[in-house]
Amino acid sequence: MPTSTDLLQGTVDVLILQTLAAGPMHGWAVAQRIQQVSKDVLQIGQGSLYPALHRLEYKGWIQSDWGNSENNRRAKFYELTQTGRKQLETELETWTRLSEAIGLVLGRIPEATA
Amino acid sequence: MNDTLKRLRFLLRQTLLRRRRQSELDEELQFHVEQTIAAHLAAGMTAEEARRLALVEFGGMERTREQCHEQRPGWWMGTVAQDVRYALRGFRRNPVFTIAVIATLALGIGATTAVFSVVDRILFRSLPYAHDDRIVSVGLVHSLETQEFMVGGFFFDWRDNQKPFGAMATQGTMPHACDLVENNPEQLDCLNFDAGFLPLLGISPVLGRNFLPEEDRPNGPRVVLISYGLWQGHYNLDPAIIGRLIDVDGNPARVVGVLPKDFQFPTLQPADVIFPFALDRAAQATANGGFGTPMRVFARLKPGVSITQAKEEMEPLFAHTLDTVVPPVLRKDMHLGIRSLRDRETQDMQLTAWILLGSVLAVLLIACANVASLMMARSEARERELAVRSALGASRARLIRQTLTEATLLSLAGAVVGLALAEGLLRVFLDLAPTGIPFLQRAGLDLRIACFTVFLSLLCGVLFGLLPALQTPRVVALAARAAKSRKRTVLRRVLVVGQIAVSMVLLSGSALLLKSFQNIEEQRLGVQTGGVFTVQIPLPSFRYNTRQKQMDFYLQAEAALRRLPGIRAVAISDSVPPGGWQGDYRYSDLAVSGKPHPAPGTGGQVDTRSVTPDYFKALNIPVVRGRNFREEDRHSGESLVIVSRLLADSMFSGEDPIGKRIQAARDPRWHTVVGVAENVKNGGLVEPDNPEVYFLRSNIADYWGERAPLMIVDSVLPPKATVPWVRSQIAQLDPTVPVTTESLNDQVSKLADRPRFETALLGFFAFCGLLMAVIGLYGVIAFVAAQRTQEIGVRMALGATRMNILRLIAGEGLRLTVIGGIVGLGAALATARLLKSLLYNVGPHDPGTYVAVTLLLALVALAATLIPARAAMKVEPVEALRYE
Helix, strand or coil: CHHHHHHHHHHHHHHHHHHHCCCCEEHHHHHHHHHHHCCCCCCCCHHHHHHHHHHHHHHCCEEEEEEECCCCCEEEEEEECHHHHHHHHHHHHHHHHHHHHHHHHHCCCHHHHC | CHHHHHHHHHHHHHHHHHHHHHHHHHHHHHHHHHHHHHHHHHCCCCHHHHHHHHHHHHCCHHHHHHHHHHCCCCCCHHHHHHHHHHHHHHHHHCHHHHHHHHHHHHHHHHHHHHHHHHHHHHHHCCCCCCCHHHEEEEEEEECCEEEEEEEHHHHHHHHHHCCCEEEEEEEECCCEEEEECCCCCEEEEEEEECCCHHHHHCCCCCEECCCCCCCCCCCCCCEEEECHHHHHHHHCCCHHHCCCEEEECCEEEEEEEECCCCCCCCCCCCCCEEEECCCCHHHHCCCHHHCCCEEEEEEEECCCCCHHHHHHHHHHHHHHHHHHCCCHHHHCCCEEEEEEHHHHHHCCHHHHHHHHHHHHHHHHHHHHHHHHHHHHHHHHHCHHHHHHHHHCCCCHHHHHHHHHHHHHHHHHHHHHHHHHHHHHHHHHHHHHCCCCCCCHHHCCCCHHHHHHHHHHHHHHHHHHHHHHHHCCCCHHHHCCCCCCCHHHHHHHHHHHHHHHHHHHHHHHHHHHHHHHHHHHHHCCCCCCCCCEEEEECCCCCCCCCCHHHHHHHHHHHHHHHHCCCCEEEEEEECCCCCCCCCCCEEHHHEEECCCCCCCCCCCCEEEEEEECCHHHHHCCCCEEEECCCCCCHHHHCCCEEEEEHHHHHHHHCCCCCCCCEEEECCCCCEEEEEEEECCCCCCCCCCCCCCEEEEECCCCHHHHCCCCCEEEEEECCCHHHHHHHHHHHHHHHCCCCCCEEEEHHHHHHHHCHHHHHHHHHHHHHHHHHHHHHHHHHHHHHHHHHHHCHHHHHHHHHCCCCHHHHHHHHHHHHHHHHHHHHHHHHHHHHHHHHHHHHHCCCCCCCCHHHHHHHHHHHHHHHHHHHHHHHHHHHCCCHHHHHHCC
């Protein structure tokens, strides 16, 4: 049970970090962008999004600042910090290694790597 | 400093920030909703539709808010304060529950901590020596000397040829009185040990050094080690004491070292001045009638060697000694003794310690069961509350945390009260305790065990308090009807049965001890104790250096005391009954003229006393045949004896003993029997009586023997009035001699100290146990009765009489009592054997005691049952039916 939650949580964290790598944006935009990029496959509800954003902020991987949104409303913008960028690299590496390994086990891409 | 300041500022900012953070979060979430609405509007929805859908998509705002909040590290600390406040409010609402739990915990924690603090040193704490688990006491034992001893005649043989020990060291058997003759003279206890003694125990002097090997030789320099107490009391901790000459018994001796403050001899004897043993191996062959100097020997086992192995390995040496040194008559009675230092130091206190520990753990068990039962009852009553809180969104973890907080608070409160109680109890124990309990004066509250008991009570509180919180709150609990949990009532019943059983064991144990104590108190001693007191005058041996001088002093003192008003008799003896006396004669040591000598080494111990004629008058011991000694016999030079009836019966079996002549070993004189005295209690209060021989203490100094004389005074006035006169009379003879007096009543009472201590403690535990078990029983019955209120109403509406209801509820209580009582009785009968050696004139399975205890338990349990049962009986049917 705990491992699967961790995996899920970790995944959301990577998705957010990756999304924010493009530049500062507010929470709603993060969710929208993930949905768009994943072609509507991944929909992150606010129930996971905001706790994750706050968690990442407490960890010091992202930082927030109040600014004006595109329609001129006060909104909280998040951006990657230096540590967050490094963290993202490690996470991506891990992810690549993990997905390749899973792929190998599942026999999906044997020729490509062999 | 700077750090703390920074921290404080941080904390302050955190608190101020919290408000802002909260509103920022709200704003952020609000923005999210608005963005969604805007997106829906852009997709062409109506304003209302867009808003509705956005809110639906968003889901629980509150939940998110809480989860965001929980991302903060250390967020839960804030809820602790909240939980504590909530718990305190709950306790205030329910003071009976709170007080009951705290009192139960306090009693359990207090009693356990106090008792453990006492027995810890006896049973568990390592002794204050290096490798204490490998140090043993080695030597011979026989029926008259059960503490291992050796004599110089074979010690060296053993030391040089033994294999199991890494080292062996000796000390003198007994401290002897010696005098520090300085500007401020003082009588001290002196003792000898050899140079290897301190190293064996791993002790180094706190100042100066141990004896050097060349000082531990015959005719070596006269050097001493002194105790810390003497250094402090007499020399004011002056470091210049090292190298100083002090005058002991009129001879100068150089102080070379001071023993550590907390040093204790393995024999637990006090000693202020220690001389090197300086044994002369060659001289030992002739000293003390060829046996050599008696001594106590301690040894350190080699690593990995057990006591049993050591015994096996020492057996050949022992056999050799038996053949060469020990006289043939004694061989059968001599055994090899090797005991661990703990056994040597604690003697027979270990059993008492275990029994006390066992009974106090039983009390703790009952207390824990009570707390568990109370917590369960409370959590059942709160099941609905928990269900409501859960429905309102409190997480499971939050509910568990809440329960945990409550249990912790209760345990902490119980611990605080309990530790205060422990401190008080420990003082009472110290007051009550007999002098024979080793290390008692060093006993202090033991924090380790306090922590352990707090932890244990916390555990049982938390465990049983958590049971309901761990279950998913049931929907039924939300219903208007109070939910009933059959299962947990069963558990509570089992707990009550257990409590009753355990308290039955405690009760019967303490009742047996009480009966035994009564037997001790009420037995006939055979001597009068009221108005009699003893006077001890240890004469400094360097001034009273001949027996003649000593005897003259005592005769003068006797004459002086006789002149005092109200004095009925003044006698001189060497001991006084009923105190246990290490007699030095066996039955076979006595020869009767014209009769075959009994087989050597046979027969039990025979007590001997050397007394003046007034002895029988002072103690009011009737002479049943023949005559008492007369005053003029003291000058006649005749050797006369009086024998006790017990001795007369076994030695002369029917013949008239008067005029017969007997001879004691190591004394060439033949003594004529002039009378037979009634038996007295002379082996201690609980030991069987010994046959006894009274030698006439005639006015011939050579026959005054080794033992220090003791004066016995019988006065018509209370001792309190006479003692000051006695002191002034003796001060007139010699103002420097110390005088100790003690009434015979006090001496007898002191002998009963230990059974009194055991009885009082076990009785107290049994009382606590019973009290708590009864409260537990009451609680369960009251709970069951309250639960069944509606059922009672129905029954009564259907025609049940109040008597039927009483029977219904009381029957429940009686069933629990009977089951618990039977289980307890079985357990009590099984464990009573352990008490056997502590009991006097009462068997461990004394039927009367068990009947009485059972009746007592039944009576108390009945009362505990009838109170709630009567309340149930008075239920008004109409009200009961309307009840839910």
